[in-house]
Amino acid sequence: MNKPLAGKTILLGVTGGIAAYKSATLCSRLVGLGAEVRAMMTQGATQFITPLTLQTLTRHPVATDVFDERDASIVQHIDWADSADLAVVAPATANMLSKLANGLADDMVSTTLLAITAPLLIAPAMNVHMWEHPAVVENVNKLASRGVTFVEPGTGQLACGYVGKGRLAEPDEIVEAIVAMLVGPKPLAGKNVVVTAGGTVERIDPVRYITNDSSGKMGFAIAEAARDRGASVTLVCGKTDEAPPHGVRVVKVDSALEMREAVMERLSEADLVIKAAAVADYRPARQAASKMKKTAESLTLELVPNPDILLEIGEWREVRGGAAATKPFVIGFAAETTDVEKHALDKLKRKKCDLIVANDVTAEGAGFGSDTNIVTVYGSQGLAEKLPRMSKRAVAERILDLAQAGIASNRPSGDGSEAIK
Known part of the structure; x- marks a missing residue:
């Protein structure tokens, strides 16, 4: 039997929501895939499912109290945090997110996770209005900006009677995310990728x-x-x-000047810039303070050129020794x-x-705001690849294939023939 998680230690935190009962199925699936699962529960979680259930499924004692030290030779929450290849919280309540x-x-759960150095995966579950509350949204975004991965809740009938988004993702969906994080192909692992988006x-x-x-x-x-391929991704984000x-x-910016500063200060550490x-070509020469x-008269607005960020990146590389020999690998877009x-x-x-990428x-199916795109990619030798109408995620995957080929060969990818399939 295939056991892709063999040799992996997963720390599972269970918090106090009705969806806690699904943690039993999650434990069973993970153990069946070969993982060593250490479960820890909040006191609220024990009101919905007993520690004995998870102990039986994981074949390990379940931690419920940070002061319940059973082994004098270790501090349990530090020992567990240090041993984990991945930490998972499922379900995660609004309280735990905060x-x-x-x-x-x-x-026990929050204390251990504060000491964790392994990646963290969170599967929230709560009432739809709680999930949409500004405080919860802010907490999710704050955690995401630190690199936490989320398996977002599904939409359906909730325990409270509402129908909406907030239901815990199904255990198999969470398992799929866990396997992808631990053993999935990571061709960009160790690479720093800078992406700009929006207007x-x-x-x-x-x-x-x-x-x-x-x-x-x-x-x-x-x-x-890029994130799913293992890269450390910085997203410099304008209006979206x-x-x-x-x-x-996520680095939020407004103007072209702010975007230029955010990109250029990260350039020396980047392996790939997309x-x-x-970016607006022009900006008002003067910004009124109020x-x-x-008035009855016409208004003339004087515009001045914005910096050309893509050109500056190319010139920066040229000064450092030439585009073909110097990282980062750079991909521009041309909306025509x-x-x-x-x-x-x-x-x-x-x-x-x-x-x-033009x-x-x-x-x-290719304009602004669409969920699909139709692009043609050009390299130094001309046409690299012409893509039909497809989802923007599918386009992104193909662009990264070409980028990986270019990075691997340490030269611009001209015809796409080296692309990683």
Whole structure:
């Protein structure tokens, strides 16, 4: 029987919600896959499922009290934290999310997790209104910005009678996430990836600004895909329609100047930079300190050029010894409406990047805000790959395939033939 988790120690924290009963199935699945599971429970969790149940399934004592030290030679919560390859909290209540986000340690679960150095996977479960509460959203985002991975709750009938998002993900879904984190293919493990996403906001006055229609979805898909391939991902995020993905470091910016600063200060540590953001080419020469009042006269707005971030990256690499020999590997985007290939190849050459991902944003299924995209990728030798209409996540996967080939060969990927399948 295949046991992909053999030799792995998983620390499972169970907190006090009705979904705690699913932790028994989760334990059983993990043990069946060969994992060594150490379960710990809050006092609330013991009201829904007994420690004996989890002890029987894991064949290990269950920890419920941080002061219940059974072995004088060790401090249990530190010993367990040190031994874990992965820590999982399922279910995680709103209360536990708050503790973990704010560094509180007043029970066995929160105290142990404060000492953990292994990756942390959280599967929340709660009432739909609790899940959507601003405090909970803030805590989730705070944890995600620290690199915590989430298996988001599902939508359905909740124990409280409501129908909505908040139900604990099914055990098999959580197991799938665990296996992916511990034994899944990680071709970008050890690599630092910087991704930009969304549009920039160029202020005219405190209530008006210049921007564009970028939703950030393409950049988000790339960040998620790089995260799942094991990379340490920094997402420099402008104006977007949706919340950024979990498990990546999020740097929020508004203007092109702020985005430039955020990218350039991280450049020396980056192995791969993917500039998917739609950065404004111009900004107002002057920003009014207060709201501009309407007058009977026409208004002329003077614009000045914004810095060209992609070009600066290329020039920075050139100074350091040449694009082909110097990291990071750089991928730019070209959102066009006419002469896509001509403009893309010109941008590739002028901005000294390794690949350009071009699309016609007027095409159905390829424009801003769409969940799909239709792109053509160009390298130093011309056409690298032409992709049909597909989900932005699928596009992201193929872009990363080409990037990995370029990184592995230490030179720009020109025709896509070296791509990792």
